[in-house]
Amino acid sequence: MNHDNVVYSARNIITMNPSRPTATHVAVRDGRVVATGSADELCVNGARLDNRFADKVLMPGFVEGHAHIMEGLMWKQPYVGAFDRRSPEGKVVAGVPDIDSIVSRLQQAEAAMPDDNSPLYAWGFDPLHIGGKMLTRQDLDRVSTKRPVLVVHASFHINNVNTATLELADLLHATDISGVVAGADGLASGELQGIPARMRLFRALGHNPLAGTITEADVRRYAASSCVQGVTTITDLHNDLNDPTIEVYRSVTSQDDFGVRLVPALAAVSHTPEQAIAKLEALRQQPSAKLHYGIVKLVVDGSIQGFTARLRWPGYHNGAANGLWYIAPEELPRLVDKYHRAGVQLHIHTNGDEATEAALDAIEAAQIAAPRPDHRHTLQHCQMADAAQFRRMKNLGVCANLFANHIYYWGDAHYELTMGPERASRIDATGTARRIGVPFAIHSDAPVTPLAPLFTAWCAVNRVTSGGRVLGRDTEALTVEQALAAITVDAAYTLKMDHLVGSIETGKYADFAVLEDDPLSVAPEKLKDVAIWGTVVGGVVREAPRA
Amino acid sequence: MRKATATIPVTVIGGFLGAGKTTFVNHLLATGGPRTAVLVNDFGEINVDATLIQGHDGTTMTLTNGCICCSIGTSFIETMCKVLDAEVPFERIVIEASGVGDPWKIAEIALIEPTLRLDRVIVLADASRIAALIDDARVGATVRSQFERCDVVLLSKTDLVDAATRAAARAAVLALRSDMRIVETTRDSLPTLASLDAPGKVSAFRADSPPVDHRETFRSFAYRRDGAFDRGRIAGAVAALPPELLRLKGSCRLDGEDAPQVFQMVEGVWSLSPSAPEQSESGIVLVGVGTRDLPPPSVLDAILDRALAAGAVS
Numbered sequence A: 001m002n003h004d005n006v007v008y009s010a011r012n013i014i015t016m017n018p019s020r021p022t023a024t025h026v027a028v029r030d031g032r033v034v035a036t037g038s039a040d041e042l043c044v045n046g047a048r049l050d051n052r053f054a055d056k057v058l059m060p061g062f063v064e065g066h067a068h069i070m071e072g073l074m075w076k077q078p079y080v081g082a083f084d085r086r087s088p089e090g091k092v093v094a095g096v097p098d099i100d101s102i103v104s105r106l107q108q109a110e111a112a113m114p115d116d117n118s119p120l121y122a123w124g125f126d127p128l129h130i131g132g133k134m135l136t137r138q139d140l141d142r143v144s145t146k147r148p149v150l151v152v153h154a155s156f157h158i159n160n161v162n163t164a165t166l167e168l169a170d171l172l173h174a175t176d177i178s179g180v181v182a183g184a185d186g187l188a189s190g191e192l193q194g195i196p197a198r199m200r201l202f203r204a205l206g207h208n209p210l211a212g213t214i215t216e217a218d219v220r221r222y223a224a225s226s227c228v229q230g231v232t233t234i235t236d237l238h239n240d241l242n243d244p245t246i247e248v249y250r251s252v253t254s255q256d257d258f259g260v261r262l263v264p265a266l267a268a269v270s271h272t273p274e275q276a277i278a279k280l281e282a283l284r285q286q287p288s289a290k291l292h293y294g295i296v297k298l299v300v301d302g303s304i305q306g307f308t309a310r311l312r313w314p315g316y317h318n319g320a321a322n323g324l325w326y327i328a329p330e331e332l333p334r335l336v337d338k339y340h341r342a343g344v345q346l347h348i349h350t351n352g353d354e355a356t357e358a359a360l361d362a363i364e365a366a367q368i369a370a371p372r373p374d375h376r377h378t379l380q381h382c383q384m385a386d387a388a389q390f391r392r393m394k395n396l397g398v399c400a401n402l403f404a405n406h407i408y409y410w411g412d413a414h415y416e417l418t419m420g421p422e423r424a425s426r427i428d429a430t431g432t433a434r435r436i437g438v439p440f441a442i443h444s445d446a447p448v449t450p451l452a453p454l455f456t457a458w459c460a461v462n463r464v465t466s467g468g469r470v471l472g473r474d475t476e477a478l479t480v481e482q483a484l485a486a487i488t489v490d491a492a493y494t495l496k497m498d499h500l501v502g503s504i505e506t507g508k509y510a511d512f513a514v515l516e517d518d519p520l521s522v523a524p525e526k527l528k529d530v531a532i533w534g535t536v537v538g539g540v541v542r543e544a545p546r547a
Numbered sequence B: 001m002r003k004a005t006a007t008i009p010v011t012v013i014g015g016f017l018g019a020g021k022t023t024f025v026n027h028l029l030a031t032g033g034p035r036t037a038v039l040v041n042d043f044g045e046i047n048v049d050a051t052l053i054q055g056h057d058g059t060t061m062t063l064t065n066g067c068i069c070c071s072i073g074t075s076f077i078e079t080m081c082k083v084l085d086a087e088v089p090f091e092r093i094v095i096e097a098s099g100v101g102d103p104w105k106i107a108e109i110a111l112i113e114p115t116l117r118l119d120r121v122i123v124l125a126d127a128s129r130i131a132a133l134i135d136d137a138r139v140g141a142t143v144r145s146q147f148e149r150c151d152v153v154l155l156s157k158t159d160l161v162d163a164a165t166r167a168a169a170r171a172a173v174l175a176l177r178s179d180m181r182i183v184e185t186t187r188d189s190l191p192t193l194a195s196l197d198a199p200g201k202v203s204a205f206r207a208d209s210p211p212v213d214h215r216e217t218f219r220s221f222a223y224r225r226d227g228a229f230d231r232g233r234i235a236g237a238v239a240a241l242p243p244e245l246l247r248l249k250g251s252c253r254l255d256g257e258d259a260p261q262v263f264q265m266v267e268g269v270w271s272l273s274p275s276a277p278e279q280s281e282s283g284i285v286l287v288g289v290g291t292r293d294l295p296p297p298s299v300l301d302a303i304l305d306r307a308l309a310a311g312a313v314s
């Protein structure tokens, strides 16, 4: 052993390394784990003992396999979702459970703004979480009749605006446009969606609040949120990766004080396969410890709760029309084949089971045409797959990243409206995946739902909805140990990073989540309440901000 | 607040993948007309014609992305805003909608944006497969929705099908909307926008009594390789192609040369011409049409492979 080793003692170390599952000490050098073990084993040859974590529990830093940099952008604006959420400053921002409390939060934000008629933006609204109530322009007129007020939904596809905004954009009478919803009075209600209405809105305002270049501050906010939640490796799972973004990512992740490993996925939709493959090849020329390129993201269908996911027979439980293909099923095999042959790892968004089927067909054809070991193509969300589809995944070498947070946030809607009782019970079927042996992770899709892997694990363990309904716990729930694997080493596997991160063992990065309590000894229903002290990334200790 | 500008007509071209949207857009550009901005929002498909669009003398813009979700919608919006704010205003905007999108949802932009007016929505339908697509279990609803509010349907590739298929295609489209105006076209007889304005002229494109022998059917062929041709070997390979291959066209790379080339072959006579410098397609993408006796693709592939530069990966 080397005298430069630092040996951290801890109340317990859950290594997620099956060969040595627990330890009391971990030796670190040059940002990597030298070994785990006991004091006797590690405190040798002048190694320096550091007891700062003596009353903490160490785990491998959490790996969020599906989240978006937008999480770092949204916190510049007030949050008006129904559930509590933790900001990058570590502050718990309370949920606003009805229209009146949304309006009063917006009024407070408005009062703090300069009197210049600049627009007020807010985010996180979901009518499904407040009894189906929609924000009307009249509600938002109580916030301001002068300045534009815009609230973007949790889905990011719908905006609600006040009358001043509708007048500015000439949309008050434009209810013949399909994305401009009419209110009871025949005028626009303030709910706007679709490209034409959005474009008019942004032209009237002079800019698009969600567009523009990602800044270093946005990425640092994303890293701060990660630290608050014990995350040390995080994806940005759909990015055009234009040159300014690439430069910001390169610059910020090369700084010593930047505290998370970033894994961007290139958006297939903005590139031809040839362009995407060439771009990734160039990006991978400059290997970096905290920036990992290599994944391409394909989006096959929409969302289940938005009724835009593609479902197999019998379709939506409430009879809604089937959803949208974002890539035609006949085009998907050609795209998959190109990337597959080029050695690219694909992460394929499929929410509905018909989209999952199309993706599996495409991967199967690509595997037959050009067999490739260990491709680890991963189906993202994959919320409705049944056992037969998981068996195909297993046979094709496909991984899944299941959207466990959906069970809590939209499980009731899935039971009552979208899927009905049987399919809702096996939503995000972690138990089936385990029985069949499909490698899988679980995720938040932040900012769609909050970034918080321990909460995600709690969802997969307890399978309880926000309305208190239990969905398939007997057959699909994970044990706490299994859920912890799904937010660490198994998530790393889906990113092809399990040789670098995901467990505390010799040779891997010294990336830790520092916990105040032991997730394996708290009651499973308390898993989400285990407090997080901070993280260690590449041996650099970082206490999470608390506000 | 708003600049007083003359309104710009917007033509939206819709239709499922492979219906011939890009061919038609190319045709509109090739047949002249005003300064046109073209927005193409189907990037997934290898599209030989899209590479040609990029080469069009600087008055056109090949632009990404469409209507599928927030971020993509956003970049389409940004592109459209750039077109609207161009210093020298465009005189026409043509938008090629996504093959799985609803062209009307794009067309509505022209109804609410003050500087725009909607010219029309044109939907292309491939005569050889539209009847099947309309009833397809997976994409039928997507395809049907594209026709709901279009002004005219261009039934494409009518020279590649027999009379019964053509009639079935017409019937399937008319079953969606009995008032639908259908113009039958071939690759060599595409209408211009002006000719579509005048119903009398448009009938010239109807194949009610076309001078086409419908006992003949055609086969298409596509050749795709990642490598490059050796300039010196092309002539030999082309000479070896069977006479049943009538046409072959697309883009290719040449070994040792940076600029991509446009390759064209009609009945054995072939040419190479430089492609646009900003052209981004890599490798070789050729599409061809032959008679129904065309040998199988593996035979044609093997012949064309002889023109590949040594070391090229197939």
Ligand SMILES: [Zn+2]
Binding pocket: A066, A067, A068, A237, A445
């Ligand atoms: Zn996502």
